[in-house]
Amino acid sequence: MPVGIDDISFYTANFSLDLQELAANNGSDAAKYTVGIGQERMSVPGADEDVVTMAANACVPLLEGMAQRGEGTNAINTILFATETGIDQSKAAGVYLHSLLKLNPRCRVVELKQACYSATAALQLATAWVARKPQEKVLVVASDIARYDRQTPGEATQGCGAVAMIVSANPRLVALDPETGIHTEDVMDFWRPNYRSTALVDGKYSTKVYLRCVRSAWQDFQQQSQLQFGNFDYFCYHLPFSRMAQKAHNHLANGNAHELSAQALEDQISSSLIYNRITGNSYTAAMYIGLISLLDNTALDLAGKRVGFFSYGSGSVGEFFTGTLVDGYQSMLHSEGHQSMLASRKPLNYAEYQTMYGFEVPVDGGDHAFAEQTNGKFRLAGISQHKRLYEAR
Numbered sequence: 001m002p003v004g005i006d007d008i009s010f011y012t013a014n015f016s017l018d019l020q021e022l023a024a025n026n027g028s029d030a031a032k033y034t035v036g037i038g039q040e041r042m043s044v045p046g047a048d049e050d051v052v053t054m055a056a057n058a059c060v061p062l063l064e065g066m067a068q069r070g071e072g073t074n075a076i077n078t079i080l081f082a083t084e085t086g087i088d089q090s091k092a093a094g095v096y097l098h099s100l101l102k103l104n105p106r107c108r109v110v111e112l113k114q115a116c117y118s119a120t121a122a123l124q125l126a127t128a129w130v131a132r133k134p135q136e137k138v139l140v141v142a143s144d145i146a147r148y149d150r151q152t153p154g155e156a157t158q159g160c161g162a163v164a165m166i167v168s169a170n171p172r173l174v175a176l177d178p179e180t181g182i183h184t185e186d187v188m189d190f191w192r193p194n195y196r197s198t199a200l201v202d203g204k205y206s207t208k209v210y211l212r213c214v215r216s217a218w219q220d221f222q223q224q225s226q227l228q229f230g231n232f233d234y235f236c237y238h239l240p241f242s243r244m245a246q247k248a249h250n251h252l253a254n255g256n257a258h259e260l261s262a263q264a265l266e267d268q269i270s271s272s273l274i275y276n277r278i279t280g281n282s283y284t285a286a287m288y289i290g291l292i293s294l295l296d297n298t299a300l301d302l303a304g305k306r307v308g309f310f311s312y313g314s315g316s317v318g319e320f321f322t323g324t325l326v327d328g329y330q331s332m333l334h335s336e337g338h339q340s341m342l343a344s345r346k347p348l349n350y351a352e353y354q355t356m357y358g359f360e361v362p363v364d365g366g367d368h369a370f371a372e373q374t375n376g377k378f379r380l381a382g383i384s385q386h387k388r389l390y391e392a393r
């Protein structure tokens with residue numbers, strides 16, 4: 001019985017900063033961003049957007065689809081919420097999500113963390129659960145806001161976004177294979193101590209560790225599976241910025257894909273990079289937004305095509321796994337919704353970006369209402385006595 005992704009959608013914040021605007025104000029050459037790291041814009045969250053609101057907004061098309069098909073949501077009895085932008089040390093962000101979506105109380109909810117990797121851990125746990133109880137569905141959510149100190153090399157690689165996936169038996173989108181390649185190594189390439197709101201990073205070292213990890217995970221995959229590089233049609237990589245995927249793909253192809261031209265290698269990843277170029281890094285969600293980008297932006301029928309996935313989380317854990325697009329998968333896509341959501345983002349000038357960057361949720365325990373900035377269905381209305389107050393618009 002195949003198990004995998006039955007439906008997938010993403011959401012990003014309603015504001016964006018053009019990296020040319022950033023370059024014009026921080027003294028960088030714009031080509032360093034547009035060519036060197038391959039990025040055009042980054043999403044910037046409003047005061048009333050956080051990982052819960054983005055996740056809830058990402059779930060809307062999935063739940064609407066289930067309602068239209070008369071499926072109901074009672075089969076969802078597990079929510080796995082992957083994030084490294086936690087809003088509470090104790091309560092799982094997914095519990096707020098469960099409440100906003102009005103899901104069945106007969107549901108287990110937990111939060112998972114391992115930098116950008118944890119959505120893949122969530123997906124693998126979900127497939128194992130569904131394999132054991134095929135009548136049940138798991139809602140896997142990945143939601144993050146990538147935030148670095150201003151005037152640092154990391155600043156241009158910020159961004160945010162959330163992905164929501166329904167994992168089920170007989171999936172209508174991607175059937176996942178059980179064989180995977182894994183690699184864990186204790187390194188300090190990127191981390192965020194509890195007392196900081198921005199990540200610390202050894203940037204150039206992190207790109208080297210990423211490449212080392214893709215090779216190690218691939219080598220392990222080859223021990224677990226008969227598949228060779230030539231058996232794959234497309235690849236989705238973790239996307240801190242789009243150039244990183246190009247480097248990783250060339251690194252992996254080196255020694256494995258003698259017969260493929262540079263253009264053929266680029267064709268295997270180019271569609272997966274389109275959304276990342278204009279949203280930026282979204283940590284746990286990034287690779288899955290890459291998958292959606294591949295599906296939304298490829299005119300060819302991908303049914304039967306095999307996709308290789310490399311998920312990386314600093315610190316570090318990497319996993320290489322694979323799946324095949326299911327016949328008729330097109331009926332499950334939300335391409336128009338994604339494209340209109342991206343097009344409706346408000347471009348910020350540098351001064352507006354600085355103001356929005358400077359916003360912090362007050363920690364004084366008082367009552368604070370937040371400006372209505374998002375045009376999403378769900379928003380963070382404010383905070384009162386240290387309790388976050390969410391609402392549907």
Ligand code: HMG
Binds near residue numbers: 202281
């Ligand atoms: P930097 O010092 O700003 O940039 O750091 P650089 O000097 O290395 O330049 C970047 C590229 O632009 C280079 O190309 C330059 O040659 C080129 P490369 O040598 O790499 O091919 N360049 C230009 N190209 C055209 N015209 C120009 C020009 N100038 C320079 N005028 C860095 C870049 C990515 C390190 C920095 O942005 C950073 O620290 N980012 C944050 C860390 C990061 O994203 N790491 C990626 C791997 S780790 C990861 O993916 C995990 C992560 O998502 C977190 C998690 O797991 O939770 C981050």
